[in-house]
Amino acid sequence: MPDSNTTHFTGNPSTFILQGIPGLEAAHVWIAIPFCIMxxxxxxxxVAILFIVKKEPTLHEPMYYFLCMLAVADLILCTSTVPKMLSLFWFNSREIDFNACLTQMYFITCFSSMESGIFVxxxxxxxxxICDPLRHSTILTNTVVAKIGLAVVLRGTIVSLPYPLLARxxxxxxxxxxxxxxxxxxxxVKLACADTSIxxxxxxxxxxxxxxxxxxxxAMSYTHILRAIFRLPTKDAQLKTFWTCSSHLCVIIIFYIPGLSSSLTSRFAQNVPKYFQPLIGKMYLLVPPMLHPIIYGVRTKQIRESLLRLFTPKGP
Structure with missing residues (x-):
């Protein structure tokens, strides 16, 4: 195969060649092992989250519907990227069709945007x-939850379309x-021989x-939530209420901080090792989908109890 760095094209290439993690090519086989486990x-x-919420009628509430949306987005996001990465690391399958590359780009941006909307x-x-508990069931009805989910999907779909269209x-x-x-x-986009400022x-x-x-x-939501928590009469009530939000806060931190680091590094960092941004960026695609169900499973009592009932043999 000719050297891709010296290949010239009269138009768009029919394929792109994925390099993997520059500087760590010799370790690709070993890097793939934790990636595969994650x-x-x-x-x-x-899948367990989706199964438990579907199986348990007590979990048919807005919070768990949103959690199911997050689980679906996580599954699609990591499945659209990780299998190709593993085939590259283990089998040196570096080629990817031009249209497949743009499709993968779209999936990454689209479902990342959807996840962010789900967190909102x-x-x-x-x-x-927490702030208006007596009206929770009347404000967040199944119809409202469905409309919110549709809005999140439409926003992610529409906002992400220009990425591959411009790149093409x-x-x-x-x-x-x-x-x-x-x-x-x-x-x-950095590979284009044109002004790609747009x-x-x-x-x-x-x-x-x-x-x-x-x-x-x-941040605005949690500012009001924290104010409501601090107005509770006892420390126990404050801690118990804050505990119900802790899972959500954990997954927000896990999602946004690596994403911010990856995005800023790819655009502005100059004196960082070549392998840093690709490695951090790909961990961003894997770590949140792996940790989201673990955090909610461990820190959410209803899910934890449902999971235990699922695997605990019933008595005669």
Whole structure:
């Protein structure tokens, strides 16, 4: 196969070549092992969440409906990226079709946006449950939850469309070597031999204008929640109420901090090792989907009890 760095194209390449993690090519086989384990845990954990919520009528509440939406988004996000990464690491399957690459780019941006929207919905659910508990069931009806879920899906779908559409229009006349194990937006756009400022600016809008706005809404919700908690008469009541929000706070931190680090590093970092951004970016695709069901399973009493009942043999 000719050297991809010296290959010239008259138009868009028919395939891209995924480099993997630059500087750590010799360790790809070993890197794939924890990636495979995390992927398996993510699949099993999120499928278990969906099964438990479906099976237990007591969990048919807005909080758990949103959790199911998060589980589905996690499953699609990691399944659209990890199998290709593992085939690259273990079998050196580096080629990816141009259209498949843009599709993978779309899935990454679309379902990341959906997850962020789901976190906003979950924060709103916690806000209503704590600040206006008597009206929770009348405010967050099944119809309202369905409309919120539809809005989250439509927003993620529409906002993410320009990423692959803009990337498709750029000429790639120098190289088709992507310095990543997946088709990340900025990594692909940087290969174009044209002024790609529009793609870069839209990427910043997608991150700060969409995800940043979500963070502001979540922060506003939790500001009101914390005020309500501190107005409770006893320490025990305060701790018990805060505990009900702790799972959500954990998954928010796990989702946003690695995503922020990955996005800013890919755009602005200059003096970091080549392997840092690809490694951090791909952990961002795997760690949250793996940890979300674990955190909710361990810290949410209803799910924990349902899981124990599922695996505890019933008496005669």
């Amino acid at each position: 992927y398996a845990i993510a699949i099993l954990g999120n 919905a979950m924060a709103y659910d916690r806000y209503v449950a 229009q750029w000429p790639y006349c120098r190289t088709n070597l992507v310095p990543e194990p997946v088709c990340a937006h900025i990594a692909v 793609s870069s600016y839209y990427g910043l809008f997608g991150f700060f204008g969409v995800l940043g706005l979500d963070v502001i809404f979540i």
